[in-house]
Amino acid sequence: FTAVRYPYLKRGSYSFLSDRHLRFFQSILSPHQVLTDEFNDLSGYNVDWMCSVRGSSRLVLRPKTTEEVGAILQYCNAQNIAICPQGGNTGLVGGSVPVFDEVILSLGLMDAVISVDELSGIAIVQAGCVLEKLETVLHLNNLTLPLDLGAKGSCQIGGNVATNAGGIRLLRYGNLHGSVMGLTAVLANGQIMDCLSTNKKDNTGYDLKQLFIGSEGTLGVVTQVALHCPSKPTSVQVGFFGINSFDNVLETLRLSKQSLGEILSSCELIDQSSMECVTSQLKLKSPVNDFPFYILIETSGSNADHDAEKLNSLLETLLKNGTIMDGTLAADSTQATNLWALRERIAEALASEGYVYKYDVSVPIRQFYQLVDVMRAELGSLPIRCCGYGHLGDGNLHLNITSQEYNTVLLNKIEPFVYNWVSRQRGSVSAEHGVGLKKRDYIEYTKSPTSVYWMRRMKKLFDPNNILNPYKIFPGSLND
Ligand code: FAD
Incomplete structure (x- = not known):
């Protein structure tokens, strides 16, 4: 077994799947929960969303209950079988697919919304529930999700929790460390850890959930989540601005925060090159002329007149004082959706250019765009494009570089340059996508050796045989 793009990795000394193992799984699960057909069933599970990493698993297990997950893990731990937990498989750091022949534990059949309470705002959900499905149910109960991301049609709440997914509402509602009230996780030895509290406040000892x-399937398998969900806003307004300098981008952010206050729910940046890609590749139309930068502002509130007045007055001020050069407000939800598509479909547009080198980093807000400029100067004409977009309001830049095909010369020019730069700014080499397989050699660029040491100690404590998502997060081998 070799990992296609990572030939330097060595398979751990795990058991190879045998007929005896298979018979055990078939004895505790129904036939449709045990997939073994390499070509018809397994191929989609073995490759990631970007088709950039590929495993060679021969078995996918699809439990329906926490107890089934417990029985699977208990057996795998005793038999020394490595496991790769998988949600919607939309992760972008190669964490959701096996590296070698790990058994894939897919949460896809655990997709029930167990309960929704409008009064407390708490929804209890099985981990495999797709985010968009959960949102539909929440809307029926006048609630909404505290997180939203472009992959919502496929990603699962368990995968979101396991990656501590961010997305376009983080500015308003914070991340999942604040929104998850409780969860159930199955540990490597099969023990069920019931932390499914629905209490907003609970200071009884360590908050183990x-x-x-954000542990990316390395400490346990999340099977149920209690999520605190805000009231569904009855008024959502979207503005789209064209801006001629990055200094004015920062001023737009400052003034937006100041004048929109509690109704500001998103502040997203698109640079000229990203806009050029999304309009040319997907034939989408920009509502404003050509500018070096664009900002999409969204407000969410409960009084349409009040919110529209605030956004209109912001637009007027920004135009009058020359902070923005052009701007438009969506007149209805169709226009709002079209404006959002310009931001949310950038990843898809870039992918259609060929191979995409993706970097999801946190940087101090004043240095937010410097990295794109520095990288462009470093790479010259090697790539098709080097562009930047992302969650400006959260200091989270998505630096993307495209080339016709995977090219090691280009890769070696980007890495570790990009991580060294982020490290010097005391940023983070992974803002919201996690570490997975792709960034494991770079975790120490922005996490101290002492932190990484204690993370390894925790991993060893929770999963002494290292069966859960081996080869991920930590550089080197945990089996040595
Ligand atoms: P998977 O990709 O299946 O798995 C991700 C990791 O979690 C893996 O390590 C896996 O082993 C582990 N895992 C999955 N389920 C469980 C579980 N139940 N228990 C334990 N471990 C588990 N991410 C953002 O943060 N913000 C964005 O705005 C964003 N936008 C995206 C847009 C697009 C178009 C795409 C393709 C991806 C985007 N992502 C974004 C990345 C991705 O969608 C998120 O990381 C998402 O949270 C992954 O969820 P998933 O269910 O697909 O998990």
Whole structure:
């Protein structure tokens, strides 16, 4: 077994799948929960969304209950079988697919919305519930999700928790460390850890659920989540501005925060090159002329007149004082959706150019765009494009570089340059996508050796045999 793009990795000394193992799984699960057909069933599970990493698993298990997950893990731990937990498989750092022949534990059949309480705002959901499905149910109860992302049609709430997904509402509602009230996780030895509290406040000892948020399937398998959901806004307004300098981008952010206050729910940046890609590749139309930068502002509130007045007055001020050069407000929800498409479909547009080198980094807000300029100067004419967009309001830049095909010369020019630069700014090499396989050699660029040491100690404590998502997050081998 070799990993296609990572030939330097060595398979851990795990058991190879045998007929005896298979018979055990078939004895505790129904036939449609045990997939073994390499070509018809397994191929989609073995490759990631970007088709950039590929595993060679021979088995996908699809449990329906926490107890089934418990029985699977208990057996795998005893038999030394490595496991790769998988949600919607939309992760962008190669964490959701096996590296070698790990058994894939897919949460896709655990997709029930167990309960929704409009009064407390708490929804209890099985981990495999697709985000968009959960949102539909929440809307029926006058609630909405505290997170939203372009992958919502496929990603699952368990995967979101496991990656501590950010997205376009983080500015308003914070991240999942604040919104997850409780969860159930199955540990590597099969033990069920019931932390499914629905209490907003609970200071009884260590808050263990937090360990699983962002642990990328390495500490346990999340099977149920209690999520605090805000009231569904009855008024959502979207503005789209064209801006001629990055200094004015920052001023637009400052004034937007100041004048929109509590109704500001998103502040997203698109640079000229990203806009050029999304309009040319997907034939979408920009509502404003050509500018170096564009900002999409969204407000969410409960009084349409009040919110529209605030956004209109912001637009007027920004135009009058020359902070923005052009701007438009969506007149209805169709126009709002079209404006959002310009931001949300950039990833898809870039992918259609060929191979995409994706970097999701946190940088101090004043240095937000410097990295794109520095990278462009470094790469010259090697790539098709080097562009930047992302969650400006959260200091989270998505630096993307495209080339016709995977090219190691280009890769070696980008990495570790990009991580060294982020490290010097005391940013983060992964703002919201996690570490997975792709960034494991770079975790120490922005996390101290002491932090990484204690993370390894925690991993060893929770999963002494290292069966859960091995090869991910940590550089080197945990089995040595
Ligand atoms: P997967 O990709 O299946 O898995 C991700 C990781 O979590 C893996 O390590 C896996 O082993 C682990 N895992 C999955 N389920 C469980 C579980 N139940 N228990 C334990 N471990 C588990 N991310 C953002 O943060 N913000 C964005 O704005 C954003 N936009 C995106 C847009 C597009 C078009 C795409 C393709 C991706 C985007 N992502 C974004 C990345 C991705 O969608 C998120 O990381 C998402 O949270 C992954 O969820 P998933 O269910 O697909 O998990």
